[in-house]
Amino acid sequence: MSNSFRLSLSVNGEPIDALVDPAKTLLEVLREDLQLTGTKHGCELGECGACAVLVDGQPVLSCLALAVECGGRSVTTIEGIAAGDELHPLQDAMADLGGSQCGYCSPGIIVTAKALLDREPNPTREQIKEALSGNLCRCTGYLQIVEAVESAVQKLQTKVAAGLQPRATK
Numbered sequence: 001m002s003n004s005f006r007l008s009l010s011v012n013g014e015p016i017d018a019l020v021d022p023a024k025t026l027l028e029v030l031r032e033d034l035q036l037t038g039t040k041h042g043c044e045l046g047e048c049g050a051c052a053v054l055v056d057g058q059p060v061l062s063c064l065a066l067a068v069e070c071g072g073r074s075v076t077t078i079e080g081i082a083a084g085d086e087l088h089p090l091q092d093a094m095a096d097l098g099g100s101q102c103g104y105c106s107p108g109i110i111v112t113a114k115a116l117l118d119r120e121p122n123p124t125r126e127q128i129k130e131a132l133s134g135n136l137c138r139c140t141g142y143l144q145i146v147e148a149v150e151s152a153v154q155k156l157q158t159k160v161a162a163g164l165q166p167r168a169t170k
Contacts, residue, residue: 009070011036012080020067027051027062030077038078038107042136049135052108053077059112061134078107081114089155090114090148099148101139109135113149121160122153 004019011034020029030036030053042050044063051063054076081088090110093099100106109132116123116131123131128149129142137145 005068007067007071009072010074012076013074022066022068024067025063026053026055026060026065026067026070026075029067030062030075036077036079040104040107042104042108047134047136048105049108049112049132050105052112052135054111054115057115057118059115059134076111076114078111081110088114089152089159090117093148093151093155094145097144097148097151099140099145105135105137105139109137109145113152116149117153117156121156123149125150 003022005022006017007020007029008015008017010016011030016034018029018033020033024033027039027041030039031041039053039062040050042048042063046061046064049061051061052059053062054060054074055065055070056073057076081091087095088110090113094106094110099109112132112135113128116128120127125146128146132142132145132149
């Protein structure tokens with residue numbers, strides 16, 4: 001890489017320092033350079049949401065973001081959502097309620113839903129639909145996905161009420 005750029009950022013809570021091509025998207029760096037393949041390569045146009053990750057807690061379409069723009073920031077991919085071996089309630093609910101069939105869209109949907117729940121712990125069905133409106137699913141249909149997010153809300157509220165988890169899910 002003759003035109004390499006030193007990229008320093010946090011990915012899933014771990015500091016990363018890598019030499020990357022400055023023309024690479026965040027998606028390419030995550031998948032190709034860091035081998036974090038949970039984030040999916042979809043349309044490359046920012047229309048499907050399969051590549052969504054969290055940058056400083058906000059959903060970002062990684063196919064449209066240049067990696068160099070993310071220097072010094074915190075990136076969370078689907079690999080960083082679980083707490084060790086314990087799946088995030090969103091991951092559990094998607095599996096339990098049939099919110100994913102082929103699973104290709106699931107990483108983007110889950111990280112996008114997590115951002116919603118981090119800022120709004122008790123969203124309405126309309127808020128869930130609005131938050132996920134940029135995520136396309138060709139297999140499942142959206143009812144199961146919305147119901148999975150609603151189920152995760154209940155699981156998170158139960159954990160908070162029991163003192164097992166702080167109010168924020170970050």
